[in-house]
Amino acid sequence: MKNPITMPVLSDTMQTGRLTRWNKSVGDAIKKGEAIAEVETDKAVLDVEAFADGFLAGPLAATDTDIPVRQVIGYIVDQAPTVAPDTPATPATPATPAAPEPHAAAADAAPVPAVVAQIPAQGNANPVPVPSQASPSAPIKQSxxxxxxxxxxxxxxxxxxxxxxxxxxxxxxxxxxxxxxxxxxxxxxxxxxxxxxxxxxxxxxxxxxxxxxPSALRAAVARNMSATLQTPTFLISSRFNLSALHATAKTAKLSFTLALGRACALTVAEDPWFNQVWTRQGLAKRQRVDLGIAVDTGAGLITPVLRDAAVRPSSELAEDWRILLAKVKSGRLLPEDYQGATFYLSNLGIFPEIERFNAIVPTGAAAILAVAAAGSDGLTDFTLSCDHRVIFGADAARFLQRLGKRLEDLSWLT
Amino acid sequence: MAADESVITLGEDVGLYGGTYRVTEGLMAKYGEWRVRDTPISENSFTGLGVGAAMLGLRPVVEIMTINFALFAIDAIINMAAKIPFMSGGQFPMPLTIRMPGGIARQLGAQHSQRLEHTLMNVPGLRIVVPATPQDAYWQLRQAIHSDDALIVLEHELLYFTKEHVDEAAVAPPIHQALLRRQGRDITCIAYSRMVILALEAADILAKEGIAMTVIDLRSLAPIDWDTCVQSVQQTHHCLIVEEDCRFAGAGAELSATLQERCFYFLDRPIQRVAGLDIPTPFNGQLEAASIPRTEDIVNAARQILDTQRGQS
Known part of the structure; x- marks a missing residue:
């Protein structure tokens, strides 16, 4: 039996994956569940796990190539291959020349029917997309x-x-x-x-x-940001003093970002409009506040999500946040870690030069809060970007009002 | 025969024996030996007799035991039946029906396993129907007898054993109209005769993988209902043709060529054929089975046509 290994579909938005590494070579024995290759998706590097025991067999797809999901990247066979086929191949094209007959009837060993193997052969003399036979020693890389x-x-x-x-x-x-x-x-x-x-x-x-x-991460950000162009957005700003929050967070041994995030989540929970999003079918009213917090990875932007951030205890959120940051650092954040937030927070407070900025409302949310650095007067600019299909000016003003009160009276934090 | 006294049938063993495949069983007892004629083993003679009877106003149904023996009658079929209406300027219509079973049955050897539809398709003046279901066999045989044109009813030897309820009251579609046996948006599979059954099995398997395959039952090889095929291919942009006959210069070649002419700007992949091998049919049972399309060959071909695109769309 020869079973194809395909490029896994690791997220809804994933269209191609970049094969970064084969952990095994052709002929190696593999165990079910073992990581046989690594794939870089939109936002993370993930393992391709073997779905059965057996041996890895070629042709293997070349690494550093973008491969559409579900396309065959290699095979798992029952028995160790007798001939070590290091013939490389670009994906989805049979590596062996097939018989001219219309169907490979008796040839169980060559499961790729000649019907399709003839596509390249019947085409014009153009050699560009036809892989492998011409240069069996060097893998064709589609750089x-x-x-x-x-x-x-x-x-x-x-x-x-x-x-x-x-x-x-x-x-x-x-x-x-x-x-x-x-x-x-x-x-x-x-x-x-x-x-x-x-x-x-x-x-x-x-x-x-x-x-x-661009890196997969950068390309994904570009796609997502372009997708927000349809959103009618308005901005609204206020200035708050954050010194109390800084001090209280410190005594509570809570990161400032997390304390600020908690304040946002509680304020969102008070006004359900901020937790809704416009869809073609209607307004999606979400039943919990999932807070996405923008994180600078150095290589780009990612937004790990704290689930149920208004209800769960701060200690739990802190533990989640620690794990999420560790995953960001190792590039192993999974789609379920960074997708699906209902409200976003972007904090550039660590850059003291930044007086104010505004952020783009990501698809899937109705608002995002941009927090700048404290000015010389001790006040920090808060700019809320809102999707006007969902949120109106007065709603947004009241939101900032309530958030301001919450940042003065910090009883919720202790 | 009950409806029209001018209908007669003749051929080897159609009378006393009831037909080699029992398709004329009981007719002789019911309609007598004048209308149900056993003939000598001389295909050209009794097919020629049918031509003459048709010219004189009868509606003969000539049964040739299998299509392989039609090679003896090729002069009567091609030179007489197909040409006389034209050469007489329409003075002699040809209400002749020639029915013959063909296709690969089980280990009958190369000479008795032929599918000669391509030979007959290449004869202007002949109409050819290829029923795949009992209902179509009933409808199309009746329509063939009603027709004033020389008409070949090509039945498949293995399909003679298909059981299905036949609705005698249902209104038949036009004899040459192709039917959509199954509709899907991803790929169009065009088949006829027994291959329709296999294509439908393949469509079931593909559906489980999320591939929706349209299956068109051609029902007629001459003329071909191009509009139905073209419409479907324009919607799916992918076309797979399945034929039991040899690939080279077969019905699939004609389908592929004409569909390419008519659908070129709608095709996203080359039209593919799954067909019988270009060899005399082997006697060995396994080799014989391997020499014609099997369900898995159709499944694989459809997968291959669509595969590299999936995930990108």
């Missing part, structure tokens, strides 16, 4: 840079399905700006993705440049 450069001149190499070409013509899209799929061919899905994506910038008249692929 992101090479791929981007390639998109500059599709006319020479990249194949385009008729439907994709017709779609692109109808949608008035420049095929040269569209990156092909993993098989080197532009299909309808790539064209539709390009049509839905924001218009790309035209750099041709500017200085020479080089394209570098």
């Amino acid at each position: 992101p840079v090479a791929e981007s450069e390639k998109s500059g001149d599709h006319a020479d190499g990249v194949r385009i399905s008729p439907y994709a070409r017709a779609l692109a013509a109808d949608l008035n899209l420049d095929l040269q700006q569209i990156t092909p799929g993993a098989d080197g061919v532009i299909h309808a899905s790539q064209v539709l993705a390009a049509a839905l994506a924001p218009q790309d910038v035209d750099l041709r008249m500017g200085p020479p440049y080089q394209i570098e692929k």
Whole structure:
């Protein structure tokens, strides 16, 4: 038996995963549940676990390649392979030339039917997307840079399905700006993705440049932020004195961020509008306050989520927060750790130069609070960005009013 | 035969013996030996007899024991039945029905396992229907007898054993209309005769993986209901053709070529065929089974067509 290992779907938003490492080589014995490879997703590095006992078999997908979810990246076989096939292959293309017959009827050993193996063979003489046989010694890496450069001149190499070409013509899209799929061919899905994506910038008249692929984290932030463009937002600001909160948090042995977060969560809990979000079906009223707190990882932005932050005791939240920060540090934050917040807090207070700033309301929430550094008068700027479909000006004013009172009377903290 | 006195049937063993596959059982007792004629083993002669009877106003149903023996009658079929209405300027209609079972049954050897639909498809003037269900066999045979054109009813030897309730009162669709046996948005599978049954099994398996496959039962190979096929392929953008006959220059080749002409701008992947191997059918049972499409071959082909795109869409 030869069972395909596929690129796992590790989050709702995950479309491709970057295979960063194979922990095993072809022919190695593997145990069910063992981590056989590492995948970098939108926001984290995760293990690909073996789903059965057996041996790892090729062709293995090349590392450092973006691979669509569910695509085959390798195989698990029952018996140790007799021939060590280090023939590398790019994903989803059969590594062995198949018989010309229409179906591999008697050939159980080659489960990839010839029907499809013939796709590359029947195509034109273009060698670009057809992997492996030509250079069996060097894995073909689809380096992101090479791929981007390639998109500059599709006319020479990249194949385009008729439907994709017709779609692109109808949608008035420049095929040269569209990156092909993993098989080197532009299909309808790539064209539709390009049509839905924001218009790309035209750099041709500017200085020479080089394209570098953003990290998965950065790309995810870019996607999420672009998605918020539809949100009608207004801003409202106030200034509060935070010295009492600083002092009390210190005596309570609570991090300042956490104390501030708790204050926000309690204030949100008082006004259900702040815990709702606009959806196409209607307003989603959430039954608990899940607080997302923006964290600077050095490599980008991530928002670990404290669940039920208004109700659970501070000690529990503190323990959660400690674990979340450790995961952020090791790059192993899982989707359930950073998705689904109902209200967000972004605190740039550690930068004393920052007088005030505003933040973008992430999709899935109705508001985000931006907290700057304390000014010379001891007051700190609080700017609340609100989705006006959900929250109105007076609601937001009352929110800041209540938050201000809470920051003066700190009985809730002790 | 009860409805129309001009309907007669003739062929080897259709009378006393009731037909090799028992399809004419009891007819001789009911309608007598004038209307149910046993013939000598001479296919060209009794098919020619059918042509002559049709020219003179009868509605003969010629049964050729299997399609393999139609090779003896090819002169009567191609030179006479298919041509006379044209060459007579329409003076002689050809209300002739030739029914013959074909396809790979179980270990009948290369000479008795042929699917010669491509040979007949290439003859202008012949109409060919390929029923896959008992209901269609009933409908299309009746419609064929009613038709004033030379019509071949190609039945599959293995499908003779299918059991299904036949609704005699139901209104039949036009004889050459293709039917959507199952609708799905991801890929269109076009099949006919026994391969429809396999395609439907494959569609069940694929559905469990989240792949929704349309299955079109062509029902007729000449003419082909292109509009139904084209509409579906324009919706799914992927097309898989399944035929039991050999791949080379077969019905699938015609389907693929014409659909490519008509759907080119809607295709997101090359049209693929799953077909019989281009070899004389082996006698060995396992090799024989491996020489024609099996359900898993259809499943795999559909998966392969769609696979690299899934997850991106």
